[in-house]
Each structure stands twice: as C-alpha cells, then as structure tokens.
Amino acid sequence: MIRFEDVGVRYGSGKDVLRDLTFDIKPASFQFLTGPSGAGKTSLLRLLFLSLQPSRGKITVFGRDADSLSQTDLPGIRRRIGIVFQDFRLLDHLTLYENVALPLRVRGYEESGYRRDVIDLLKWVGLAERVDAFPPILSGGEKQRAAIARALIDQPEVLLADEPTGNLDPSLARRLLRLFVELNRTGTSVVIATHDLDLMDQISARRMVLNEGRMQIYA
Amino acid sequence: MPERKKSDPQQDKVPDGKQPVSDEELLRDRSFHSIVPQDSIAGSALVLVIAIMAFLASLTLSAVVLVNDTARGWQSDIAREVTVQVRPIDGVDITQSVISARQIVGKFSGVEAVSVVADENLQLMLQPWLGSGFDLDQLPVPRLISVRVSRTNPPDYVAMAAELTQKVPGASLDNHRAWLDRLNTMARTTIVVGILVFALMMAATVLTVVFATRGAMAGNRHIIEVLHFVGAERAYIAGQFQKHFLLLGLKGALAGGVLAIIALAFFGAWVRGNEADPSAEQVTAFFGTFSVGLAGYVGTGMLIFFIAMLTAITSRLTVFRHVGTLDQSAVET
Numbered sequence: 001m002i003r004f005e006d007v008g009v010r011y012g013s014g015k016d017v018l019r020d021l022t023f024d025i026k027p028a029s030f031q032f033l034t035g036p037s038g039a040g041k042t043s044l045l046r047l048l049f050l051s052l053q054p055s056r057g058k059i060t061v062f063g064r065d066a067d068s069l070s071q072t073d074l075p076g077i078r079r080r081i082g083i084v085f086q087d088f089r090l091l092d093h094l095t096l097y098e099n100v101a102l103p104l105r106v107r108g109y110e111e112s113g114y115r116r117d118v119i120d121l122l123k124w125v126g127l128a129e130r131v132d133a134f135p136p137i138l139s140g141g142e143k144q145r146a147a148i149a150r151a152l153i154d155q156p157e158v159l160l161a162d163e164p165t166g167n168l169d170p171s172l173a174r175r176l177l178r179l180f181v182e183l184n185r186t187g188t189s190v191v192i193a194t195h196d197l198d199l200m201d202q203i204s205a206r207r208m209v210l211n212e213g214r215m216q217i218y219a
Numbered sequence: 220m221p222e223r224k225k226s227d228p229q230q231d232k233v234p235d236g237k238q239p240v241s242d243e244e245l246l247r248d249r250s251f252h253s254i255v256p257q258d259s260i261a262g263s264a265l266v267l268v269i270a271i272m273a274f275l276a277s278l279t280l281s282a283v284v285l286v287n288d289t290a291r292g293w294q295s296d297i298a299r300e301v302t303v304q305v306r307p308i309d310g311v312d313i314t315q316s317v318i319s320a321r322q323i324v325g326k327f328s329g330v331e332a333v334s335v336v337a338d339e340n341l342q343l344m345l346q347p348w349l350g351s352g353f354d355l356d357q358l359p360v361p362r363l364i365s366v367r368v369s370r371t372n373p374p375d376y377v378a379m380a381a382e383l384t385q386k387v388p389g390a391s392l393d394n395h396r397a398w399l400d401r402l403n404t405m406a407r408t409t410i411v412v413g414i415l416v417f418a419l420m421m422a423a424t425v426l427t428v429v430f431a432t433r434g435a436m437a438g439n440r441h442i443i444e445v446l447h448f449v450g451a452e453r454a455y456i457a458g459q460f461q462k463h464f465l466l467l468g469l470k471g472a473l474a475g476g477v478l479a480i481i482a483l484a485f486f487g488a489w490v491r492g493n494e495a496d497p498s499a500e501q502v503t504a505f506f507g508t509f510s511v512g513l514a515g516y517v518g519t520g521m522l523i524f525f526i527a528m529l530t531a532i533t534s535r536l537t538v539f540r541h542v543g544t545l546d547q548s549a550v551e552t
C-alpha cells in the first residue's frame with residue numbers, strides 16, 4: 001500500500017532525522033509508531049502523507065512512485081489517506097460539524113447525503129453536545145476527537161494519527177483505540193504514532209520503533 | 220453505513236451527566252460558514268479602488284464612444300455636401316457667374332441638388348461680424364453655392380474644380396477634405412488615447428486584485444494548508460477565494476458605474492441647459508449632445524460585469540499560481 005525503500009530525511013543542512021528506512025504499510029494492517037520525543041515520528045507521518053519529500057530513497061504510495069506525482073495527483077491520493085495532526089489543525093471559524101464535514105464538502109458532496117454520517121460519527125466520539133461549537137472554546141481532548149472524526153469521515157484506506165490520545169483520559173483513549181481497531185477491521189490500514197505504552201499494551205500490533213533516526217520493527 | 224457506526228451507543232456513552240441532545244436537533248438544517256472568512260479579506264479598500272477605476276473607465280469609454288459617434292456624424296454630413304465659392308471680381312457680373320457655376324456643377328453625375336445660398340442667409344451668416352443693415356452688393360462678399368452630392372457615387376471633384384476655375388472667373392470648389400481629414404485625425408487620436416487610458420486602468424485594477432488576493436492567501440495560509448490536507452483540489456481552493464472577489468468586484472464596479480452614469484447625465488443636462496454658452500457649445504461640437512442614451516446604460520452595465528469578472532478571474536488565476544508555490548514549500552520544507 002505504502003512502501004519505503006532506503007528513505008532518509010534531513011531538514012536543511014542539519015543532521016539526518018531519519019535514515020535508511022525500509023518498510024511496508026500493508027493493506028488492512030495495524031501498527032504503532034513509537035520512539036522518544038524528537039525521534040522523527042511526525043516527520044515519518046508527513047512522509048507517508050506526502051507533505052514532506054524525502055532527501056533520499058524512494059516512496060511508493062498506492063502503487064505510484066511519489067516522485068512521479070504532480071500537483072494535480074496529490075488531492076486524489078490524500079483523499080484516500082486520513083490524517084490526525086498532533087496539533088489538530090481544525091479551522092477556528094467553522095463549527096465542529098463543519099470541520100468534520102470539511103473533507104466531504106471539498107469533494108463537492110451534497111450536505112443532505114452525509115449529514116447523518118457526520119452526526120453519527122460526532123456522537124461516536126462523544127461530541128454530540130458540541131456539534132455547533134467552535135474549536136477555540138473546546139478542550140484539548142475535544143479538539144483531538146474532532147480531528148479524529150475529520151480524518152475518519154470519508155473512510156480512508158489509510159489512517160495516520162499523530163499522538164491521537166495525547167490529550168485524553170485513559171478511558172476515552174481506550175474508547176478511541178477501539179474505534180481505530182474497528183476501523184481497521186473494515187479494511188483500513190492504521191498507523192498510530194504514540195509514546196503511550198499503556199495504549200500499545202492493550203492490543204497486539206506491529207510496533208515500529210524509531211531511535212537515532214533508524215527503525216526497528218517488532219511484530 | 221460502515222460497520223463502525225453500528226456499535227452500541229449505550230455502551231459507548233461518555234459519562235458526562237449531560238442531557239443527550241435529540242436527533243432532531245442534531246440533524247437540523249445548518250447553513251455553512253464560508254471556508255475563507257469574509258472578514259479575512261481586506262475588502263473595503265479593494266472595493267474603493269475598483270469603484271474609482273470603474274468610474275474613470277466608464278467616463279473614458281463614454282468619451283471615446285461619443286467622440287467616435289460625433290466624428291462619424293461629421294463625416295457623413297460633410298461628405299454629403301461641397302461648396303462652390305464665387306468671389307466678386309471687378310467688371311464681372313457676379314450674378315451671371317453664379318448662374319454659370321451652378322450650371323457647370325449641375326451637369327456632373329453624382330450631384331443630387333444645387334442651391335445658391337440666398338443673400339438673406341449670407342447676411343445672417345455675416346451678421347455677427349458686420350451687424351445688420353449692410354448692403355451685400357457694396358461689399359466684396361463671395362457668394363456660395365451649396366451642392367449636395369451622393370455619398371456612394373461622388374462626382375469627379377478634380378474635373379469639377381478644373382472646369383469651374385477655367386470657365387467662371389473667381390469660382391473655386393471646396394469639398395472640405397482638409398477639414399474632414401483634420402477632424403478625423405483629431406477624433407482618431409482622442410479615441411486611441413482613450414483606449415490606452417482605459418487599458419492602463421484595467422491593468423492597474425488587475426494588479427490591485429493580484430496584490431489583494433495574495434494578501435488574502437497569506438492571511439489564510441493555515442486554511443489553505445488544511446484544505447490541501449483534506450484533499451481539496453486547486454480549483455476548489457481557488458473557487459473559495461474567487462467567490463469573495465467576484466462579490467467585491469461587483470460591488471466596486473456597480474458603485475463606480477452608477478456614479479459614472481449619474482455624472483454623465485448631470486453633464487448632459489448642463490450642456491443642454493447652456494446651449495447658448497460658448498463653452499458648452501464647444502463641448503457640444505466635440506462630444507455631440509452628450510446624451511447617455513440606452514447604449515450608454517447598456518455599455519456601462521457591460522463594463523460593470525466585465526470589471527467584476529476581471530476581478531474574479533484575476534483572483535482565481537492568482538490563487539492557482541500561488542497555491543502551487545504554497546504546496547511546494549510545504550513539501551520541501
């Protein structure tokens with residue numbers, strides 16, 4: 001699905017943040033991405049999402065060489081990938097409902113066709129009371145759940161989540177993990193970047209551990 | 220419906236002690252906020268600039284159209300008439316000369332009517348200079364023969380002039396060519412200058428819109444980024460900005476265009492109300508009666524539409540070009 005071959009990244013002329021990464025994200029797989037702060041988890045997710053170009057190596061996404069993709073190909077690829085940013089990236093002037101519906105809105109879908117899906121998902125992440133609220137007044141956890149809902153709304157083939165439970169209490173974190181697992185059962189590949197050991201211990205999944213720029217994989 | 224949404228809501232309920240919101244309330248109609256907020260675009264300054272440009276452009280175009288029309292009017296008026304002038308010469312009977320000149324002219328093909336300007340009319344024409352009550356016969360005043368010619372089939376002026384000078388002492392032919400040429404040149408220069416000025420104003424408008432769009436994009440960079448991440452196409456992002464700029468362009472152009480029509484109507488009324496006034500007469504001579512007319516309103520309407528579209532398309536293209544570079548910088552880092 002997504003394939004990395006000897007990929008390396010450095011920012012500007014600094015030292016290598018990531019080195020010699022070779023791995024696959026297989027269809028319908030579930031993996032944690034972990035490592036100490038500053039290990040390059042966010043950078044790796046950005047590579048997977050094609051919002052960062054590698055300094056070396058080759059990335060293949062959905063069978064296409066990332067280098068060969070043009071500007072006009074990117075939207076189509078990104079529609080198949082859902083991403084939850086560490087800093088949420090919600091739009092402050094839109095309500096939660098609008099934020100979550102945004103991916104569908106930019107695809108030009110009729111609102112009447114997806115209204116119930118959006119509301120159901122918002123209920124599912126426990127934000128039913130917050131449907132018409134604006135992000136600035138929400139707690140960190142609420143924003144995080146909204147960001148997750150936005151990533152899931154169009155049922156992506158790959159879900160990338162950067163510290164998706166960082167701001168949540170353990171019970172809510174478990175609940176969202178269940179949501180990810182369930183999503184994975186319907187065929188979505190899931191990559192969760194986290195350093196929450198408790199969370200990782202709850203399910204047995206592949207662990208990709210970043211350290212000193214290199215990756216070790218524990219099945 | 221995907222499977223994940225079938226999970227038991229009771230079991231998943233977040234214990235927060237609040238009253239659950241009814242489905243009816245949750246599923247009610249909501250109006251969407253604009254993805255690019257209206258107030259994030261420095262609109263009022265842009266509307267003002269566009270209004271000024273539309274106002275000046277309307278006036279310029281009206282002037283060009285009026286000059287063009289008037290010039291065409293002169294051309295057809297003057298082309299339909301030539302004048303034979305018979306100067307009095309000592310010892311020659313001027314009345315006889317006029318009659319023979321009239322006969323010579325009359326036999327050319329392409330001449331539709333020949334009429335001698337009557338003495339009373341000559342007197343009237345000279346009145347401003349000589350006052351009334353002078354005797355035309357006592358003064359060396361030339362007599363005039365007005366000749367109406369066919370516009371499609373004009374007579375042979377060279378032959379006519381030659382025959383006149385040869386057979387009638389003191390006669391000469393004036394087909395107003397020199398005048399016509401000079402007027403035409405002047406009118407054409409005015410039109411060219413007007414169109415140049417118009418083009419410059421449109422160029423300034425386009426540049427202003429480019430800057431305003433870039434400003435709006437810089438101010439909404441985070442929105443553009445999120446739109447990219449959720450898979451929006453470039454055209455969709457451009458459309459979000461274009462919507463606002465179309466409205467701004469329409470507002471500005473409408474204000475400027477309406478003001479221009481009012482100004483033209485006002486000016487026209489002034490000219491008509493001061494017909495005796497020599498300065499108004501000059502204006503009339505060059506610009507005609509200055510009536511805006513239906514064509515003027517339709518033209519201004521089209522100009523308003525044109526400027527609004529120009530604004531929208533310019534902002535669209537600007538976003539198109541600029542969005543590429545934004546994305547690039549996000550990619551390279």
Ligand SMILES: Nc1ncnc2c1ncn2[C@@H]1O[C@H](COP(=O)(O)OP(=O)(O)OP(=O)(O)O)[C@@H](O)[C@H]1O
Nearest residue numbers: 011017035036037038039040041042043044086552
């Ligand atoms: N845009 C950038 N320009 C320069 N250096 C960067 C940039 N983004 C990240 N880095 C550097 O790359 C390294 C990896 O950062 P990254 O954000 O990928 O780490 P992380 O594993 O996500 O950390 P955390 O767990 O704290 O989120 C860090 O040293 C960081 O300073």
Ligand SMILES: [Mg+2]
Nearest residue numbers: 041042086162
């Ligand atoms: Mg990070």
